[in-house]
Amino acid sequence: MAEKVRIPRHIAIIMDGNGRWAQKRGLPRTAGHAAGAETFRKIATYCKNIGLEHLTVYAFSTENWKRPKEEVDAIMALLEKYLYEAIEKMERDGIRLNIMGDISPLSPKLRELAVSTSYISERIRGFQVNLCLNYGGRDEIVRAARKFAEDYKSGKATELSEEGFANYLYTKGIPDPDLIIRPSGELRLSNFLIWQSAYAELFFTDTLWPDFSEAEIDRAIAAFSKRSRRFGGI
Numbered sequence: 739m740a741e742k743v744r745i746p747r748h749i750a751i752i753m754d755g756n757g758r759w760a761q762k763r764g765l766p767r768t769a770g771h772a773a774g775a776e777t778f779r780k781i782a783t784y785c786k787n788i789g790l791e792h793l794t795v796y797a798f799s800t801e802n803w804k805r806p807k808e809e810v811d812a813i814m815a816l817l818e819k820y821l822y823e824a825i826e827k828m829e830r831d832g833i834r835l836n837i838m839g840d841i842s843p844l845s846p847k848l849r850e851l852a853v854s855t856s857y858i859s860e861r862i863r864g865f866q867v868n869l870c871l872n873y874g875g876r877d878e879i880v881r882a883a884r885k886f887a888e889d890y891k892s893g894k895a896t897e898l899s900e901e902g903f904a905n906y907l908y909t910k911g912i913p914d915p916d917l918i919i920r921p922s923g924e925l926r927l928s929n930f931l932i933w934q935s936a937y938a939e940l941f942f943t944d945t946l947w948p949d950f951s952e953a954e955i956d957r958a959i960a961a962f963s964k965r966s967r968r969f970g971g972i
């Protein structure tokens with residue numbers, strides 16, 4: 739990487755374009771997700787090696803249930819496979835894994851795997867992958883508001899501040915993303931980390947997620963390094 743590059747603490751990625759990548763090759767969309775899962779593995783390793791603290795990826799949104807059942811099943815099967823492998827290797831590789839989202843509608847197997855990865859993560863220090871699964875930003879905020887209301891009613895919480903409210907979100911204790919990357923040419927956040935992205939720098943690229951490479955992370959970080967983040971100040 740070039741000199742004077744500022745490595746962000748936290749990068750978040752919307753892994754988009756798997757379907758189009760497959761269609762362009764005359765393959766089923768599910769082949770795009772399989773390729774996307776491999777890209778995720780490669781990029782997570784790279785992010786750890788360059789010294790990031792957090793990588794958050796959007797793997798399945800609260801809206802993705804609207805897709806054909808075969809496609810949803812294929813994504814769930816890939817996640818299951820990935821989590822199995824993660825359980826074997828995360829301690830050796832020093833990668834913490836945190837699942838963010840409402841896992842209650844997921845299969846018992848996936849829920850069990852999510853619990854195991856969170857349990858193993860307690861023993862690991864350092865780089866953390868946050869995997870957003872059945873995650874939606876509005877859903878997250880509404881859940882947080884409900885939990886706060888319960889705590890308020892029972893006297894556990896007295897007043898509401900921005901910092902206090904953030905503790906009710908899935909991202910409790912995690913720094914806000916410095917940089918959000920969306921591949922595949924779409925220019926929107928699609929309900930991803932909408933509270934946490936208040937001051938995030940955004941980076942868009944036309945590359946489809948399965949083609950996304952380490953060099954693209956370097957490009958995003960180089961662009962991030964050049965921006966002046968003022969957080970509303972001057």
Ligand code: FPP
Pocket residue numbers: 753754755756757758759771772774775778796797798799802813816817820869922
């Ligand atoms: C968006 O592309 C991608 C998804 C909805 C699923 C992402 C899932 C994976 C990468 C596989 C499992 C993940 C892990 C971490 C093992 P799209 O289908 O919307 O693409 P399109 O816009 O081209 O149709």
